[in-house]
Structure formats: structure tokens, C-alpha cells
Amino acid sequence: VKVWQEWNNTGKFAQIAVFLGHTDTVTAIAFSVPGAGVAAAASPGKRDPLMLASGSYSEVRVWDVDGFAQVATLTCQPRGWVAGLSFTGQTQVEAVCAETGRRLR
Numbered sequence: 256v257k258v259w260q261e262w263n264n265t266g267k268f269a270q271i272a273v274f275l276g277h278t279d280t281v282t283a284i285a286f287s288v289p290g291a292g293v294a295a296a297a298s299p300g301k302r303d304p305l306m307l308a309s310g311s312y313s314e315v316r317v318w319d320v321d322g323f324a325q326v327a328t329l330t331c332q333p334r335g336w337v338a339g340l341s342f343t344g345q346t347q348v349e350a351v352c353a354e355t356g357r358r359l360r
Contacts, residue, residue, distance in 0.1 A: 276325065279312035283350070285340040308348045310337025315350045315359060329359045
């Protein structure tokens with residue numbers, strides 16, 4: 256999964272961030288809405304990080320894009336293609352496996 260990230264404070268316009276981990280084709284992807292979560296509500300000067308979730312045949316991986324760190328892995332059991340992903344909170348992900356209709360959280 257490659258993501259373009261803009262750097263407004265350093266004068267650079269864009270840089271590729273590479274997040275490694277999936278061994279199967281990525282079938283779904285979702286981004287969170289930064290600034291809409293708990294940290295922003297608790298402190299006006301602080302914002303929540305941009306989160307990225309990607310799903311494949313066997314798992315869902317969640318990354319903190321601002322911190323370039325993987326923060327969670329959900330495993331599809333039984334294995335099945337991830338048909339959809341969404342953030343139900345700033346960092347909470349819900350995924351739907353296509354074959355079983357099973358939801359992962």
C-alpha cells in the first residue's frame with residue numbers, strides 16, 4: 256500500500272509512504288477523518304491522526320499515517336475477501352468478509 260502524504264511545514268510537496276504487510280491483494284481501503292475524534296474534542300489545539308485501513312484475503316491492517324506505524328491487525332477466520340471497510344470511530348475499524356458476511360471489529 257503506497258500513500259502520498261503532503262508536508263506543509265517543510266516545503267516539500269509530497270512524499271511516498273510505503274506500508275508493508277499484506278501478502279495478498281488489497282481488496283478494500285478506508286481513511287479516517289482526522290480532527291473529528293476524542294483528541295480534538297478534549298483539546299482544541301490537538302488533532303487525531305489520519306488513519307488508514309486496508310483489507311485483503313486474510314486480514315485487515317490499520318496504520319497511523321501521521322506516525323507511520325501499524326496499530327492493529329484483524330484476522331479473517333475463516334479466510335475470505337474483505338468486501339468493505341469503514342471507521343466507526345476515529346480508530347475503530349469495521350470490516351465485512353465477502354464469503355461469510357461476517358463483520359470484524
